[in-house]
Amino acid sequence: MFFIGHITTPAGLVRSLSKPLHIIVLVKAVPDIEQVKFDEATGRIDRRNAKLEANPFDLNALEIAVRIKEQQGGTVSVLSMGPPQAEEVLRDTISRGADRAILMTDGAFAGADTWATSNSIMGGVRRLGQFDLILAGEKTVDGDTGQVGPELAALLDLPSECYVDSVDRVSDGNIEVTCDYGTHQYVKEVPFPCVISVTKNVANPRLPKLSDKIRSKKAVVEIWKADDIGQFVDKARLGTVGSPTHVIKIRTTSESKRNCRMLTGEPSKVAKELADTIEGWLVGGA
């Protein structure tokens, strides 16, 4: 067993496991949300100018995976589903310590909701074969659902924990994590194989070294098409066709405007008036 967390363990305490781990990290290439243009009038979203980057939460998952590998030995595979342009994002994960990166890209995957996405990912995971641990970020910054990790876990009938703030120990056959479900914080021992969704607290992502960046330039990002996972998942479960949820309408945020009373004058007078108003609300209960 060995300790990970935020503290680097002295090498002497590290005892290797009886077999090296295979860790799969789920990474999504997301548009830089600041660059997504949004047309209030038409409700259209224009992502053309938005550069793709790795979903920030996924980098925390990748970092903890790489730390486990560095202390323990083993393999880190990054698995992603997305458009062909996501290849550069996956190359970046290699410079951050992933051993292999797989981009599942095909028109048949496009337009997927979280159910269809989870099924595609399940196909990819099954094609990868034996694994011990699947790590995912808490959620993505564009979809913001956090659903794919637990959906995938249910499809594979594996244990899962979400809101994992730290990985405390990895032993033969299980991982010890601290997770916080809002009402209670648990320290749990989760048996392998399992799916763990981590928060940003789990580990700060490293900046890739220049040498790693150069090395990753030559690395091959494996491209998998729908046919490549065809024997592991029913094609009817993929993409738009396989998605049970559909957006039927989009509207801009309704401006439920209030009549704002502006307080003016000397700051001291304004402060007094504001305190009066607040007191009225809190005491009057209205």
Next chain:
Amino acid sequence: MMSAASKDIMVYAEFSAGSLHPVSFELLGKARELAAKASCKVLAVIVGSGLSEATRELVFHGADIAYAVDHPSMDGFDSRLFQQNIVSVVEEVKPGVLLLGATPIGRSLGPRVAAALGTGITADCTELDITSDGKLVQVRPAFAGNILASIQTSTRPQTATVRYRVMKPASRDTTREGEVISKPAVATEPSSKVLSRAKSKRMDISNAEIIVSVGRGLLKPEDIGMIRELAEALGAVVGSSRPLVDEGWTKKEQQVGFSGNTVKPKLYVACGISGSPQHLAGMRDSEHIVAINKDPSAPIFNVSDVGVQMDIYQVVPLLTEELRKRKKI
């Protein structure tokens, strides 16, 4: 199970470690509204250990039938074990709709339950509506709160997680009658072993009655003391807009907005927050809103009851002093 599903609306009542989460009553309140429109029943499912009192409460809060799976193995939250027992009830009862809270537990459990049932799930709904034939319209903010997407689901049960403190809780009526049905646990083996359990370390800003929130108007991280003092004078907790969380000046759990917490306090004081769509999405339903911002065109004023167009450094300390004076009287 698509064809056999009824229109009935089932609510997952979130119970873990001995207590029922208040989001459950909000879901029941909404479910009653929807059931009236679609002319169907409101059902509840609860799993855990020691449920008899909580199950009665579900009936008092509007459940026509409450299904309970009570077993000591479910004392702590175990997502796979909870999923297995909930799925067994849902498969038998076949409701048309399944609602869960978009709490950490609901967000961890809902996707598992939906995937195991082979149905779609919509995250973080802020509005729900239903057609007379039982089609659920699920509305959720998307793209950083810029848009609201209405979503429908072709499979059954139409499953959604619903944001906490967005829907009005059902009122409690102890004379209400309903049926309580106990179901045996189909699984009793937790997947993960609990080594220890403690109170959550996260600050729960979504429960606060008064929130003083701070944004980019703050020039230096150490100046947050000024905001804390105002919060103290008001008995409030300190919230934050996203940029300060990204800077590391405030914590993630303090973040109000689309990608943070939805809040609905009695009083929300926005200090130096311009009011991006993503921030407004998380606080616009607060009962009273005060905005202090030196930029007169800041969108935050559009959703506020009272506004002060001044630098926060000018007015916040004076307001704190003024509030402190009144406390002494």
